[in-house]
Amino acid sequence: MPARVAVLGGGVGGTLAANLLAKGLGRDVKVTVVDPTGMHVYQPGFLYVALGQANGRWLARDERTLLRKDVDLAVERAIRIHPDAGTVQLERGGSLEWDYLVIATGARLVYDTVPGLAQGAYEFYSLEGAQRLREALRTFRGGRIRVGIAGIPYKCPPAPVEFVLMLDGYLRKRGARKRSEITLLSPLNRAFTIESASKLVQPIMERRGIGLETFFNVESVDPSAGVVESLEGEKAEYDLLVLVPPHRGQRVVDQSSLGDPGGWLPTDKRTLQLEGHERIFAMGDATNLPISKSGSTAHFEAPVVASRIASLVHGTAPKTNYGGRVMCFLETGDGRATALRFDYEHPPIPPRPSRAWHAAKWVFNRLYWETVPQGRIPERASKGRGEA
Amino acid sequence: MTLATQVDRIIDARGMPCPGPLMALIGAIREGEVGDAITVLSTDQGSKTDIPAWVRKAGHELVEVAPEDGYARFVVKKAR
Numbered sequence: 345m346p347a348r349v350a351v352l353g354g355g356v357g358g359t360l361a362a363n364l365l366a367k368g369l370g371r372d373v374k375v376t377v378v379d380p381t382g383m384h385v386y387q388p389g390f391l392y393v394a395l396g397q398a399n400g401r402w403l404a405r406d407e408r409t410l411l412r413k414d415v416d417l418a419v420e421r422a423i424r425i426h427p428d429a430g431t432v433q434l435e436r437g438g439s440l441e442w443d444y445l446v447i448a449t450g451a452r453l454v455y456d457t458v459p460g461l462a463q464g465a466y467e468f469y470s471l472e473g474a475q476r477l478r479e480a481l482r483t484f485r486g487g488r489i490r491v492g493i494a495g496i497p498y499k500c501p502p503a504p505v506e507f508v509l510m511l512d513g514y515l516r517k518r519g520a521r522k523r524s525e526i527t528l529l530s531p532l533n534r535a536f537t538i539e540s541a542s543k544l545v546q547p548i549m550e551r552r553g554i555g556l557e558t559f560f561n562v563e564s565v566d567p568s569a570g571v572v573e574s575l576e577g578e579k580a581e582y583d584l585l586v587l588v589p590p591h592r593g594q595r596v597v598d599q600s601s602l603g604d605p606g607g608w609l610p611t612d613k614r615t616l617q618l619e620g621h622e623r624i625f626a627m628g629d630a631t632n633l634p635i636s637k638s639g640s641t642a643h644f645e646a647p648v649v650a651s652r653i654a655s656l657v658h659g660t661a662p663k664t665n666y667g668g669r670v671m672c673f674l675e676t677g678d679g680r681a682t683a684l685r686f687d688y689e690h691p692p693i694p695p696r697p698s699r700a701w702h703a704a705k706w707v708f709n710r711l712y713w714e715t716v717p718q719g720r721i722p723e724r725a726s727k728g729r730g731e732a
Numbered sequence: 733m734t735l736a737t738q739v740d741r742i743i744d745a746r747g748m749p750c751p752g753p754l755m756a757l758i759g760a761i762r763e764g765e766v767g768d769a770i771t772v773l774s775t776d777q778g779s780k781t782d783i784p785a786w787v788r789k790a791g792h793e794l795v796e797v798a799p800e801d802g803y804a805r806f807v808v809k810k811a812r
Binding site: 496497531532533537539558559561575576577634 | 748749750751752754755758761762778782785786789790791812
């Protein structure tokens with residue numbers, strides 16, 4: 345009888361792990377992906393939608409078309425995981441039995457944890473949010489734009505920096521830059537989490553006249569007064585406010601009592617096993633790992649998860665560990681970008697921003713659908729190339 | 733180890749890379765009550781500058797910074 349693998353989540357990590365397992369184990373495995381929407385969304389595209397450089401149609405595809413034919417897809421919401429029974433309870437009453445479980449459920453946005461955020465702030469962390477922001481920017485004639493972060497951890501740590509740098513060019517092109525003030529409100533004492541990359545982008549921000557307010561952990565928004573307030577007791581007035589919404593792990597993690605207080609799964613940083621559970625693996629945004637929440641992380645974790653499950657199925661010694669590898673681009677505006685390549689032990693040394701890296705990001709954006717979910721970017725080739 | 737202040741919460745952030753220990757402290761300050769003393773244990777070198785700088789900016793009180801064997805101990809009192 346083939347080993348039954350349930351994969352919760354049809355994002356980058358879940359889709360790639362499912363395809364690699366089915367490809368690698370053939371008849372020895374039966375893989376089922378469980379995803380509540382059945383749609384696969386390319387989230388790095390939201391930034392471009394918000395700035396009018398891409399439309400939403402390009403960003404979503406039917407998950408079925410990305411999975412191998414021998415992988416089953418259940419368009420269902422998983423509501424509870426029973427680790428001891430080896431089952432997952434589904435919302436419509438069914439239950440799925442598994443021998444191995446992969447939890448790749450991602451993060452969810454919890455707007456209501458910051459008072460006034462939903463009413464007072466725009467965001468580009470969902471397609472709808474990015475489209476609303478695009479419309480607001482289209483009619484923006486000038487004023488104070490504040491861009492901040494309403495909770496850590498959040499997906500794609502450089503995204504707010506990319507946004508302010510690209511927004512500068514966007515407003516210049518529309519003749520509204522001189523009448524506008526752009527400020528990044530950072531929760532840290534630098535532009536974003538990665539120190540070496542902050543050192544690269546901060547002088548660029550300064551040259552472009554983009555303000556940086558440090559140690560500004562957003563506490564509340566007063567939409568009627570147009571004021572955002574920080575935990576540190578500071579206030580910033582705005583005409584247009586863009587905030588990264590707070591993130592949490594998915595409900596299924598909370599409902600199964602498997603997560604930490606933030607709903608993130610306690611995960612072994614090398615084996616990617618859920619702590620205390622040999623047959624359960626966690627990956628991507630859903631984990632508590634001290635590494636960027638990004639599609640790239642999930643992309644590099646998926647082969648490790650697939651390989652480790654294959655070893656367990658065959659009763660052989662595990663062949664791989666996850667070393668914390670991540671590779672992503674960082675748009676610096678004006679058609680230039682840099683690249684961040686790092687792992688647990690090695691912080692990134694970003695190259696000077698260039699048009700070539702920007703072009704590489706666009707090529708990657710276009711090729712994503714035909715390459716990443718299917719595992720068509722081999723390990724070696726992806727070493728020097730990138731992803732969003 | 734003797735503590736100058738009664739500690740209400742201990743965050744063991746040893747092994748956590750930057751900015752993890754500071755973020756854990758910020759989370760604890762958010763959740764805590766005025767007057768609470770929070771201890772953070774950190775192996776991250778960045779914490780030595782980040783944590784005092786944040787505490788100053790946020791208007792709390794840095795009660796103690798103590799080097800321990802391979803890590804540093806910070807005691808922060810929520811002042812407002």
